[in-house]
Amino acid sequence: MALGYLDNSKLYAIASAIRAKTSKSATMTVDEMPDEIGSITAGAVVEPLNVTENGTYSASSGYAYNPVTVSVSGGGGLSVDDVAMRTYGSELNGNASYIAPYAFYQNKTVTSVSFPSASFISNYAFASCQSLEDVSLQNVGEIGNYALANCVKIYAADFPEVKSVRQNAFRACTLLRSVTMPKVETVDQAAFMSCTNLRSVSFPNATTIGSSAFQSCYSLSAVTLGSVETIWNSAFYLCSRLTSLNLASVSSVPALKASVFNATPIGGSSIYTGGYGSVFVPSSLYSSFLTAMNWSSIASRIVSVS
Numbered sequence: 001m002a003l004g005y006l007d008n009s010k011l012y013a014i015a016s017a018i019r020a021k022t023s024k025s026a027t028m029t030v031d032e033m034p035d036e037i038g039s040i041t042a043g044a045v046v047e048p049l050n051v052t053e054n055g056t057y058s059a060s061s062g063y064a065y066n067p068v069t070v071s072v073s074g075g076g077g078l079s080v081d082d083v084a085m086r087t088y089g090s091e092l093n094g095n096a097s098y099i100a101p102y103a104f105y106q107n108k109t110v111t112s113v114s115f116p117s118a119s120f121i122s123n124y125a126f127a128s129c130q131s132l133e134d135v136s137l138q139n140v141g142e143i144g145n146y147a148l149a150n151c152v153k154i155y156a157a158d159f160p161e162v163k164s165v166r167q168n169a170f171r172a173c174t175l176l177r178s179v180t181m182p183k184v185e186t187v188d189q190a191a192f193m194s195c196t197n198l199r200s201v202s203f204p205n206a207t208t209i210g211s212s213a214f215q216s217c218y219s220l221s222a223v224t225l226g227s228v229e230t231i232w233n234s235a236f237y238l239c240s241r242l243t244s245l246n247l248a249s250v251s252s253v254p255a256l257k258a259s260v261f262n263a264t265p266i267g268g269s270s271i272y273t274g275g276y277g278s279v280f281v282p283s284s285l286y287s288s289f290l291t292a293m294n295w296s297s298i299a300s301r302i303v304s305v306s
């Protein structure tokens with residue numbers, strides 16, 4: 001068998017790589033290298049990573065940080081270091097009062113988030129966190145533009161205190177099925193666009209549904225809006241299974257903009273449902289709905305509820 005030749009430069013390179021992984025500085029012989037390589041920890045050891053609100057972080061060297069729990073200190077807004085939060089971390093928790101723009105943008109590893117003191121999620125804060133499954137932000141009052149967009153593993157959005165869902169906030173959260181937001185007042189443009197598994201929503205206090213807010217939510221079949229005043233252009237466009245819009249609790253006829261029900265069973269398309277949809281309205285407003293702008297075009301779908 002032929003013997004391979006290994007020059008000194010290659011041996012030095014191997015030794016340097018071993019020292020980098022083990023945080024040792026001593027020289028070593030060729031005979032010692034196999035044992036040194038065998039002692040390197042690879043992925044099994046978990047060590048906490050501590051991050052302060054200004055983005056600095058500390059951790060022991062020589063550890064693999066996936067998975068890891070990241071505890072954020074400081075009561076101010078969270079603005080974090082790219083390497084600390086985007087390379088490391090599967091569980092994120094802390095007491096930050098808000099989550100800064102792009103704080104966890106495109107994080108590859110984070111699966112759960114808990115910030116019980118946060119009142120605001122800034123633009124793109126968790127956008128494209130495609131491993132994120134569990135979000136606990138019970139005191140958040142506003143969700144910024146694209147804040148959770150393209151989080152394709154989120155199943156439920158439970159935000160009991162939120163009042164404003166901004167543009168594209170949950171866009172393309174394709175696994176999202178359950179939305180609980182009892183206090184929400186504004187659902188902005190494209191907020192839930194392309195949430196293709198969303199089945200039903202109820203917003204008892206929402207006054208505004210923005211343009212394309214639920215466009216292309218192909219599974220959406222039932223919507224309840226208790227206080228809505230304006231439904232903007234294409235809000236339910238291409239909701240091809242939307243058969244029920246419950247407005248039985250409204251106190252006045254909402255302003256209805258153009259193309260809201262295009263390509264839906266309420267608007268006249270029955271391709272997927274085998275029938276047409278209905279809009280349920282208070283009996284006291286029934287005649288007003290029949291003649292109101294844009295409502296009159298779907299008068300045959302409007303049903304009086306006593």
